[in-house]
Amino acid sequence: MVRGNAISKQKGRTIASNVLHAAIASPLVDPVISPNPFAMLANAPMDQLDGPEINETAMGIKLDSMTMANEYRSRIEGIGTMLLERLMNPWLFEDFNYKLTGLQAKFNKLLQPVHAFTRSIIQQRRELFHQNVRNLGDFSEENIYTNIKQRYAMLDTLLAAEAKEQIDEEGIREEVDTFMFEGHDTTSAAIIFTLLLIAHSPEVQERLYDELQQVALSRTNPEEEFSQRYYNELKYMDMVLKESLRLYPPVPFISRNISEDTYFGDRLVPKDTLFNVHIFDLHRDPAVFPDPERFDPDRFLPENVERRSPYAYVPFSAGPRNCIGQRFAILELKTVLTAILKNFRVLPVTKREEIIFVADLILRTKDPIMVKFEHRPGDHSN
Numbered sequence: 001m002v003r004g005n006a007i008s009k010q011k012g013r014t015i016a017s018n019v020l021h022a023a024i025a026s027p028l029v030d031p032v033i034s035p036n037p038f039a040m041l042a043n044a045p046m047d048q049l050d051g052p053e054i055n056e057t058a059m060g061i062k063l064d065s066m067t068m069a070n071e072y073r074s075r076i077e078g079i080g081t082m083l084l085e086r087l088m089n090p091w092l093f094e095d096f097n098y099k100l101t102g103l104q105a106k107f108n109k110l111l112q113p114v115h116a117f118t119r120s121i122i123q124q125r126r127e128l129f130h131q132n133v134r135n136l137g138d139f140s141e142e143n144i145y146t147n148i149k150q151r152y153a154m155l156d157t158l159l160a161a162e163a164k165e166q167i168d169e170e171g172i173r174e175e176v177d178t179f180m181f182e183g184h185d186t187t188s189a190a191i192i193f194t195l196l197l198i199a200h201s202p203e204v205q206e207r208l209y210d211e212l213q214q215v216a217l218s219r220t221n222p223e224e225e226f227s228q229r230y231y232n233e234l235k236y237m238d239m240v241l242k243e244s245l246r247l248y249p250p251v252p253f254i255s256r257n258i259s260e261d262t263y264f265g266d267r268l269v270p271k272d273t274l275f276n277v278h279i280f281d282l283h284r285d286p287a288v289f290p291d292p293e294r295f296d297p298d299r300f301l302p303e304n305v306e307r308r309s310p311y312a313y314v315p316f317s318a319g320p321r322n323c324i325g326q327r328f329a330i331l332e333l334k335t336v337l338t339a340i341l342k343n344f345r346v347l348p349v350t351k352r353e354e355i356i357f358v359a360d361l362i363l364r365t366k367d368p369i370m371v372k373f374e375h376r377p378g379d380h381s382n
């Protein structure tokens, strides 16, 4: 997507994968929901979840305010709308026509401040990075994973690569833009739709709560915070999240350019065809997912998964350009959901059948999705 020639695709993907690996393995998963998820939920409309969090975790720079996150989001949304408009109107594919209609200039106007914003984040973190890491030899992959005294951000991995002349400034900016774009609204959409689904399924919610209690009880030290190890034990929550991503895949479709003549069954799809995979519809194939609108996490019991093609369910795409942030995303979703469920019951407000989707690159609804939070009695501070 925002990947250019400052860095080769494969190299970019390798560094970016290391970046994510570092983020998952390091203590940095903590700030995903910091400082206080409940204040955030109470104060912000539902579609504003997840703004500063990916930034702080990934980039190591705190956004000063929700306003900055909103400003960034509104530009990104504008860019998404324009990309979609171009995708839906083949005569705009030609750069000449795109320029002639004035749309290119409008697009650049939206893009420039986004790039400026990313550059300023990189610069701020670069200064901190060089203050903290006096000796590059100290900055090895192992100590990103194991050094618990110093919190490294995902961006630091790229800055270390820059210092070793493995990537240039433009390359870093492209990687950062990709992370910000891919990791931003996707995860917040997933949280919102999961809350909607569990609000309408009190029995699923109670099973989730019971599982949390069991995992909490399994800790040898009750004071111990939930860590990644505990999140990995939340198997039912895994199934719930998978079923939520089936019904409401945050990336509802992906596009590919067919690079050589290809047969799908007996149909020839010629080279250079733009091919869209509609993940949203694929996940509603009644032959694979009977009664497809029904929310049923048991579809993801191992014995049921085994019976399906691995390509029947692809919220993170599949193959060589699949989502490299999926483990990070699931961990982020589990962290937020755990924090909510330990303290609140989620009650329905918006009905599923009321939802109207709007065309966008990310699954978006015309109106905000609302749920209600009811305090669970008792002390669940841990």
Ligand code: HEM
Binding pocket: 001, 013, 016, 058, 178, 179, 182, 183, 184, 186, 187, 190, 249, 250, 251, 254, 255, 315, 316, 317, 320, 321, 322, 323, 324, 325, 326, 328, 329
């Ligand atoms: C629930 C959350 C997420 C969903 C559903 C999701 C889904 C996807 C999908 C479908 C693609 C393929 C896009 C395409 O082919 O056009 C993708 C690519 C990607 N995702 Fe995610 N994503 C999520 C979260 C994240 C997060 C949190 C990050 C990073 C922190 C991330 C980083 C990326 C990157 C870098 C790519 C591009 C990979 C490449 O082209 O090689 N994603 N994602």
